[in-house]
Amino acid sequence: MTRIALAAIGACVLAGPLAGQQLDRSKRPAAAPAPAVVAPVIVKRTLPNGLQVWSVTRRELPIVNALLVVRAGSAQDGSVPGIADVTASLLDQGAGGRSAIEFGNAVAFLGANLNASAGDEQTQVSLLTLRKHADSAFALMSDMVVRPAFAPEELERERRSRLQALRSQKDRPTIIATQAFERLVYGADHPYGHPGNGTLETIGKVARADVAGFYDSWYRPNNAVLIVVGDLSAAEAQALATRAFGAWKAKPVPAAAAAVPARPAPHATAVYLVDKPGAAQSEIRIGHALVPRSTSPDYYALRVLNAALGGAFTSRVNLNIREAKGYTYGARTTMTFDRGPGPFVASAGVFTAKTDSSLIEFMKEIRDIRGPRPVSEAEAEFARASLIRAYPRALETNAGVAATLADLAFFRLPDSELTGYLTKLAQVKPADVTRVAEKYLSPDSSVIVVVGDLARIQPGIEALHLGPVTVLDADGLAAR
Amino acid sequence: MRDGRMEGRKGGRINQGVRRIVVLAVLLSALPGFRPSASAQALRVPTDTFTLSNGLKVAVHEDHSAPLVAVNLWYHVGSGREVAGRSGFAHLFEHMMFQGSKDVDKGGHFGVVQEAGGTLNGSTNTDRTNYYEMVPSNYLEQVLWLEADRMGYLLDAFSQEKLDNQRDVVKNERRQNYENAPYGLASIRLGEMLYPEGHPYHAPTIGYQADLTAASPEDVAGFFRQWYVPNNASLVIAGDVKPADVRRLVTRYFGDIPAGQPAPAVKPLPVTLSADRRDVMEDRVTLARVSLVWPTVERWNADEDALDIFGAILGQGRSSRLYQRLVYREQAAQAVNAGQGSRPQAGQFQVTVTAREGASLSQLEREVYEEIARLADEGPTAEEMARARNGNEARSVYQLQTLLGKADRINQYLTERGTPDLFNQELARYAAVTPADVQRVARAYIRGRPHIILSVVPNGHRELAAQAPEVHP
Numbered sequence: 042m043t044r045i046a047l048a049a050i051g052a053c054v055l056a057g058p059l060a061g062q063q064l065d066r067s068k069r070p071a072a073a074p075a076p077a078v079v080a081p082v083i084v085k086r087t088l089p090n091g092l093q094v095w096s097v098t099r100r101e102l103p104i105v106n107a108l109l110v111v112r113a114g115s116a117q118d119g120s121v122p123g124i125a126d127v128t129a130s131l132l133d134q135g136a137g138g139r140s141a142i143e144f145g146n147a148v149a150f151l152g153a154n155l156n157a158s159a160g161d162e163q164t165q166v167s168l169l170t171l172r173k174h175a176d177s178a179f180a181l182m183s184d185m186v187v188r189p190a191f192a193p194e195e196l197e198r199e200r201r202s203r204l205q206a207l208r209s210q211k212d213r214p215t216i217i218a219t220q221a222f223e224r225l226v227y228g229a230d231h232p233y234g235h236p237g238n239g240t241l242e243t244i245g246k247v248a249r250a251d252v253a254g255f256y257d258s259w260y261r262p263n264n265a266v267l268i269v270v271g272d273l274s275a276a277e278a279q280a281l282a283t284r285a286f287g288a289w290k291a292k293p294v295p296a297a298a299a300a301v302p303a304r305p306a307p308h309a310t311a312v313y314l315v316d317k318p319g320a321a322q323s324e325i326r327i328g329h330a331l332v333p334r335s336t337s338p339d340y341y342a343l344r345v346l347n348a349a350l351g352g353a354f355t356s357r358v359n360l361n362i363r364e365a366k367g368y369t370y371g372a373r374t375t376m377t378f379d380r381g382p383g384p385f386v387a388s389a390g391v392f393t394a395k396t397d398s399s400l401i402e403f404m405k406e407i408r409d410i411r412g413p414r415p416v417s418e419a420e421a422e423f424a425r426a427s428l429i430r431a432y433p434r435a436l437e438t439n440a441g442v443a444a445t446l447a448d449l450a451f452f453r454l455p456d457s458e459l460t461g462y463l464t465k466l467a468q469v470k471p472a473d474v475t476r477v478a479e480k481y482l483s484p485d486s487s488v489i490v491v492v493g494d495l496a497r498i499q500p501g502i503e504a505l506h507l508g509p510v511t512v513l514d515a516d517g518l519a520a521r
Numbered sequence: 522m523r524d525g526r527m528e529g530r531k532g533g534r535i536n537q538g539v540r541r542i543v544v545l546a547v548l549l550s551a552l553p554g555f556r557p558s559a560s561a562q563a564l565r566v567p568t569d570t571f572t573l574s575n576g577l578k579v580a581v582h583e584d585h586s587a588p589l590v591a592v593n594l595w596y597h598v599g600s601g602r603e604v605a606g607r608s609g610f611a612h613l614f615e616h617m618m619f620q621g622s623k624d625v626d627k628g629g630h631f632g633v634v635q636e637a638g639g640t641l642n643g644s645t646n647t648d649r650t651n652y653y654e655m656v657p658s659n660y661l662e663q664v665l666w667l668e669a670d671r672m673g674y675l676l677d678a679f680s681q682e683k684l685d686n687q688r689d690v691v692k693n694e695r696r697q698n699y700e701n702a703p704y705g706l707a708s709i710r711l712g713e714m715l716y717p718e719g720h721p722y723h724a725p726t727i728g729y730q731a732d733l734t735a736a737s738p739e740d741v742a743g744f745f746r747q748w749y750v751p752n753n754a755s756l757v758i759a760g761d762v763k764p765a766d767v768r769r770l771v772t773r774y775f776g777d778i779p780a781g782q783p784a785p786a787v788k789p790l791p792v793t794l795s796a797d798r799r800d801v802m803e804d805r806v807t808l809a810r811v812s813l814v815w816p817t818v819e820r821w822n823a824d825e826d827a828l829d830i831f832g833a834i835l836g837q838g839r840s841s842r843l844y845q846r847l848v849y850r851e852q853a854a855q856a857v858n859a860g861q862g863s864r865p866q867a868g869q870f871q872v873t874v875t876a877r878e879g880a881s882l883s884q885l886e887r888e889v890y891e892e893i894a895r896l897a898d899e900g901p902t903a904e905e906m907a908r909a910r911n912g913n914e915a916r917s918v919y920q921l922q923t924l925l926g927k928a929d930r931i932n933q934y935l936t937e938r939g940t941p942d943l944f945n946q947e948l949a950r951y952a953a954v955t956p957a958d959v960q961r962v963a964r965a966y967i968r969g970r971p972h973i974i975l976s977v978v979p980n981g982h983r984e985l986a987a988q989a990p991e992v993h994p
Contacts, residue, residue: 064773064774064777066623066624066666066669066670066674067624068624069624069633069663069666070662070663070666071662072637072659072660072662072663073658073659073660073661073662074659075657075659076588076657076658076659076761077588078588101584101586102918102921102922103918104918104919104922141839141849142839142840142845142849145838145839145840146839146840146904146908149838149839149840149908149911149912150904150907150908150911151911151915152911152912152913152914152915152916153915154919169919170915171914171915171918198849198852201852201877202848202852202855205808205855205877205878206855208807208878209703209806209807209808209855211807212703212805212806212807213702213703214701317805319805320701321696321700321701322693322696322697322700322701353635354631354635355628355631355632355635360628363690364627364628364686364690365686366686366689367685367686367687367688367689367690367693368689368693369690369693369697370690370691370693370694370696370697370698390693390696390697390701391693392689392692392693392696423632423635423636426636426637426638427635427636427637427638428638429638430636430637430638430639430657431638431639432638433587433588433589433638433657434589434638434639434640434655434657436587437587437589437922437923437924438922438923439922440922
């Protein structure tokens with residue numbers, strides 16, 4: 042009786058405001074008070090061999106994520122472009138006494154996701170497993186990282202597969218455009234200037250000694266961080282890490298590791314074209330090198346700048362080129378922050394007939410935000426808010442937490458940065474945004490790459506007089 | 522967008538085969554140092570459901586593990602309900618839903634959600650159109666306000682200019698994802714070949730350029746009035762919320778939107794082929810590719826899971842038979858994939874093999890048939906069955922990692938079966954499949970059955986296409 046009565050009262054209370062109060066849809070409702078931001082609690086230990094182990098306990102689901110970050114990527118390729126990538130690919134092609142096929146079967150039997158990939162400055166090995174299989178899954182991860190076979194026949198198989206992939210990637214204008222852009226901005230000899238997956242020439246002659254040498258130099262516990270996130274205690278995480286990686290042998294890594302890649306010398310804006318006869322769209326890349334993440338106090342202002350200029354759907358370039366003009370399915374700018382000066386790039390795939398018009402709009406937006414049409418207080422507030430309030434979303438999953446921590450570890454930032462960066466973003470003023478736009482965006486010393494149907498787009502591009510125009514070969518590698 | 526750094530993708534692609542769930546029991550010994558856990562993994566996704574007087578179905582899933590809320594709204598209309606000459610319209614209409622409504626400016630929808638630090642998008646397939654947002658939980662009311670405004674009052678803010686702009690955007694989406702992408706147009710051709718004209722799955726969701734050109738303001742108004750009514754929609758809210766609060770807010774914002782005409786029920790429309798159909802396309806590609814497609818069964822058919830397992834063992838991942846033979850041992854193929862795709866009105870089983878340069882597509886096609894026959898005749902091994910089940914069990918848990926993922930799956934269950942929580946039932950169903958079931962469906966639908974064979978070859982090289990094999994005695 043009591044429960045029924047309470048329920049009835051509840052219903053009346055709920056119905057009351059609906060009956061009596063007209064809903065005014067013209068006003069956007071106010072947000073409720075913001076929930077507290079809670080940073081993950083990190084437990085850190087270092088194994089005797091120097092491997093840092095960071096763990097976070099999250100009990101929502103019976104799963105465990107692990108992320109091993111090795112401080113070496115394609116920037117460390119040296120004389121064999123692509124070697125970091127090939128090495129990462131071979132880790133699970135036979136390891137710990139299992140053949141490539143046996144290893145793949147063992148991972149599949151657990152229903153685990155276990156992958157390795159090389160980026161510019163780091164190689165990541167990532168694991169997702171049900172908690173009940175964590176021991177077995179960590180053992181496989183350990184085999185991959187500590188006991189890879191690098192069998193000659195597996196290298197040969199990998200090499201042949203990659204040569205086919207390299208030959209067919211010229212079918213993809215997006216890849217041609219991006220690789221040509223990076224090579225032209227940095228120069229082929231710069232750590233960021235060559236394609237991470239190598240070239241036909243370098244992959245064609247890669248030898249086992251190259252792979253083993255790269256592995257021996259860089260895959261060391263003292264050059265890595267292991268992040269474990271999920272349904273386990275810190276003690277359990279430490280025990281797993283010790284069993285899996287305790288026997289991994291330390292060795293000093295090459296001194297060159299400490300050197301930060303240099304900023305390439307800027308050149309006056311120049312245009313590079315690659316012909317794709319019959320292409321329905323043109324792929325555009327515009328930009329130049331930026332600044333390193335860790336040495337720039339302007340990092341936070343640059344983040345706000347990018348959010349306003351091209352980092353989101355609501356940014357200037359997309360609202361202009363997509364939502365006002367309809368030239369593209371999406372236009373954007375990205376800023377890559379690395380140990381060295383990563384690239385700033387504005388990009389889009391645009392309708393062939395609107396290629397020159399799109400270039401005009403991109404250049405206008407980049408120039409305008411440096412002064413003629415600076416970021417307003419409202420735009421800055423919007424950009425700050427969108428970045429700051431995205432924080433809980435970035436930490437929704439174990440993998441999200443691990444990626445956030447990996448950033449912290451890679452750049453050797455203090456734990457306080459986890460929430461401290463929110464405070465620093467909040468302090469960015471419109472004048473700061475304009476200052477860094479003026480200082481770091483260089484429309485007059487940019488590389489502009491366009492991959493498209495030159496018979497239809499080249500005359501229009503030349504008429505813009507953006508800079509000297511060079512037509513590259515079909516791979517975007519050399520002048521035609 | 523392709524790199525995921527930017528939001529705003531309006532998917533036109535079919536969302537196939539993403540529906541695996543499961544359970545159970547790999548016989549590995551208990552792990553030292555861990556608390557014991559049951560071998561069967563119960564999936565807990567509790568929901569409250571209610572229906573407004575205008576027919577809007579609502580489900581609420583409470584999960585306080587992060588201060589976030591996901592809102593996921595399905596309209597039960599996809600490209601399958603388009604009329605002749607208006608292919609692509611359901612998806613173009615989806616774009617119009619982001620162009621503002623009576624009380625929301627053009628761009629306002631993205632603006633409100635992104636200012637809240639949220640993410641949002643929509644997608645259209647042959648069977649439904651979904652819209653979703655994820656925001657910090659204190660912005661729930663703003664999101665409901667946005668969704669309700671466009672459900673009730675979209676046409677108040679409509680203009681020819683907005684239609685023309687989004688028509689251009691969608692045409693560019695088609696150019697980017699189909700015309701300018703290697704093999705992009707082949708997926709369209711496969712649908713045309715397998716499903717007869719007039720079938721809901723014949724035309725591509727992205728549409729044909731001429732039909733996009735023909736879309737008119739009258740089409741927008743008519744489509745909205747016919748399909749975008751609360752009794753043809755379902756709303757799922759998942760996250761850091763209290764069900765009573767959600768019920769109050771949903772009633773407040775959606776309660777007075779009038780119901781429309783009820784939509785006709787959707788029934789399975791399976792197709793059959795009386796003989797093989799073979800075709801060749803030329804494209805700007807370096808590697809030739811052949812796709813084989815068999816008509817099979819629709820979503821929720823009793824044979825769906827056995828076909829799924831057949832596909833996994835045949836051609837998914839490095840453990841699969843086609844990978845190990847064609848890619849690993851013979852090194853004649855660059856990539857293989859096989860799998861069952863189930864949609865509400867029909868299903869298909871597809872095998873795709875990308876050849877290395879110099880390898881023969883005809884030979885690869887023949888080897889696919891050999892592996893299909895061997896698996897159908899001899900059946901899967903116990904280890905293969907265990908891998909398929911274990912993989913499915915793990916994915917059934919992994920899919921619960923995100924609120925958006927959970928909300929969309931709840932809405933799928935609600936839409937297709939009228940009940941929000943079939944997570945464990947799907948798990949159990951998959952786990953119950955036997956090796957004999959796998960053999961049976963392979964024989965019933967695949968082995969020796971008429972199918973589509975589509976080769977995609979480098980421009981000017983039709984001689985590389987897979988040829989019909991000679992008739993065997």
